[in-house]
Amino acid sequence: MxxxxxxxxxxxxxxxxxxxxxxxxxxxxxxxxxxxxxxxxxxxxxxxxxxxxxxxxxxxxxxxxxxxxxxxxxxxxxxxxxxxxxxxxxxxxxxxxxxxxxxxxxxxxxxxxxxxxxxxxxxxxxxxxxxxxxxxxxxxxxxxxxxxxxxxxxxxxxxxxxLHTLRARILSVIDGECYSIVYQPIVHVVEHRLVGHEALTRFTAEPARPPDQWFAEAAEVGLQEQLELTVIRKALLNLHRLPGDTYLSLNISPETILKGAVPAVLAGYPLERIVLEITEHASIEDYSLIATELAPLRAKGLRLAVDDAGAGFASFRHIIKLHPDVIKLDISLVRAIDKDLCVRALAAAIIRFAEETNSKVVAEGVETAEELAVLRTLKVSKAQGYLLGRPVPYESLALSGYPPGQPGSLGRSHD
Structure with a gap:
C-alpha cells in the first residue's frame, strides 16, 4: 500500500x-x-x-x-x-x-x-x-x-x-533531457532586420502535448523552478552563437523568479542581451517582491517583458505594476486585428500606452500579410510569427533572409 x-x-x-x-x-x-x-x-x-x-x-x-x-x-x-x-x-x-x-x-x-x-x-x-x-x-x-x-x-x-507518478515523469524528462530548445526570430518589420529570438521548449516525451501543459504539470508537483531553469540554461548555451547585436528572450514564471536562483543562472552572460518574459496569466500577489528581485539585474541591462498583453486582466496588471521594457501583444489580438475593429482599438490602446511608458511592443503570432499590414499602420515595428519565421533548432536557424518571401537579407540590430 x-x-x-x-x-x-x-x-x-x-x-x-x-x-x-x-x-x-x-x-x-x-x-x-x-x-x-x-x-x-x-x-x-x-x-x-x-x-x-x-x-x-x-x-x-x-x-x-x-x-x-x-x-x-x-x-x-x-x-x-x-x-x-x-x-x-x-x-x-x-x-x-x-x-x-x-x-x-x-x-x-x-x-x-x-x-x-x-x-x-x-x-x-x-x-x-x-x-x-x-x-x-x-x-x-x-x-x-x-x-x-x-x-x-x-x-x-x-x-x-x-503525484508520485507525475513527479517521476517530470524528473525523467529533466534527467533524460527529453526536450529541445527552438528559437523563433523576432523581426523589425519596418526596417527589415533581425532583432532577437525567443527561446521555446519542445518536449519529446510521452504524452505528446503542448509545452504549456508540461510546465503546468511541473508546477502542480513542485518542480516548476527546476524545469524552467533547466530549459533556460540550455537555451543560454547558444546565446554566444547568435548575432551579437540581437537579444534572447526567455520565458519564466514569477514563482521561479522569487525562488532567487535567477541571478546565478544568468551569471557570466551579457545581461543587455537577455529579456525575461513573465508568463503568469494570474494576478501576482505582491508585485514589489518581483521588482525587488529583478532590480539588480535590470540595473545591469537585463530587460523585462510581459507576455500575452490583452489576453486578460492579469496581463494589464503586470504591465502597470512591473513597468516592463517590452510588451508582447497577445496572439488573440493579432489574429483578429485585420477583421475586428474592437480588437484593433484595444491593440491600439496598448500600443499607445507603450509609447507613453517608453516600452517597446512586439506582436506575437503574425501569420498573414494582412495582419502585418495593419500592425504597421498602428506603428508596431517588431513582430514574430510563422509569417516571419518558425521556431527551429539553433542548427537550422537561417540568420538571413527573414522574413520569407521578401527581397534582400535582414540586417541586424540590438534595438
Missing amino acids: DSSFSHDPASDQVLDEMLHDALHAIRKHFGMEVAFISQFELGRRVFRYVDSEVSFSPLHVGGSDSLEDSYCQRVLDGRLPELLHNAQANAEALTLQATRMLPVGAHLSVPIRLAGGETFGTFCCFQRQPDLSLDERDINFMRSYADFVGMVLSRRLVGGAL
Whole structure:
C-alpha cells in the first residue's frame, strides 16, 4: 500500500480538520474517553487521528505500537469481537497489557477498508468504564463512519500515488533531457532586420502535448523552478552563437523568479542581451517582491517583458505594476486585428500606452500579410510569427533572409 500522506498540503489540512471534527463528534456521541483512526504499516499500528478527553490522553498522533499486541489485530482476525461492553470480562482482551494498565472497559473497533478492499487500519473508541448499553446499532454506526473514512482516504492516497507518478515523469524528462530548445526570430518589420529570438521548449516525451501543459504539470508537483531553469540554461548555451547585436528572450514564471536562483543562472552572460518574459496569466500577489528581485539585474541591462498583453486582466496588471521594457501583444489580438475593429482599438490602446511608458511592443503570432499590414499602420515595428519565421533548432536557424518571401537579407540590430 502506498502510505504517502502528502500531496496537496492545503487539501490535506482540510481533510485532517474534517476527519478530526467528525472523530470528536462521534466520540462525544458515544460518551467515550478516546477515539482514534489507526493505519497499519510494517507490522505496527500508527495513530493518524486521535481525539480524547483532556483528563485522559493515553495516545498521540504519530505514535505507534506493535500491531500484533493490539486490539485492532485481534478484532481483524476474529479473536476479539468488534463490540466489547467490558474488556475486563473477556479472557482474550486480558492477555493484552493495555487492558490491565489503562485499564480498558468498553471498546468498539471496526476495520477501515480502502476502495480496493485493502485494509487501511481501524476506527476505535474506548473508555475505562464498562458500558452495557452499547448494541448492534452502535457498531453499525461505527461501520458507516469507517466506510466514509475509507472512501476519503482512498481518494487521498490515490492523489498521493498520482503525484508520485507525475513527479517521476517530470524528473525523467529533466534527467533524460527529453526536450529541445527552438528559437523563433523576432523581426523589425519596418526596417527589415533581425532583432532577437525567443527561446521555446519542445518536449519529446510521452504524452505528446503542448509545452504549456508540461510546465503546468511541473508546477502542480513542485518542480516548476527546476524545469524552467533547466530549459533556460540550455537555451543560454547558444546565446554566444547568435548575432551579437540581437537579444534572447526567455520565458519564466514569477514563482521561479522569487525562488532567487535567477541571478546565478544568468551569471557570466551579457545581461543587455537577455529579456525575461513573465508568463503568469494570474494576478501576482505582491508585485514589489518581483521588482525587488529583478532590480539588480535590470540595473545591469537585463530587460523585462510581459507576455500575452490583452489576453486578460492579469496581463494589464503586470504591465502597470512591473513597468516592463517590452510588451508582447497577445496572439488573440493579432489574429483578429485585420477583421475586428474592437480588437484593433484595444491593440491600439496598448500600443499607445507603450509609447507613453517608453516600452517597446512586439506582436506575437503574425501569420498573414494582412495582419502585418495593419500592425504597421498602428506603428508596431517588431513582430514574430510563422509569417516571419518558425521556431527551429539553433542548427537550422537561417540568420538571413527573414522574413520569407521578401527581397534582400535582414540586417541586424540590438534595438
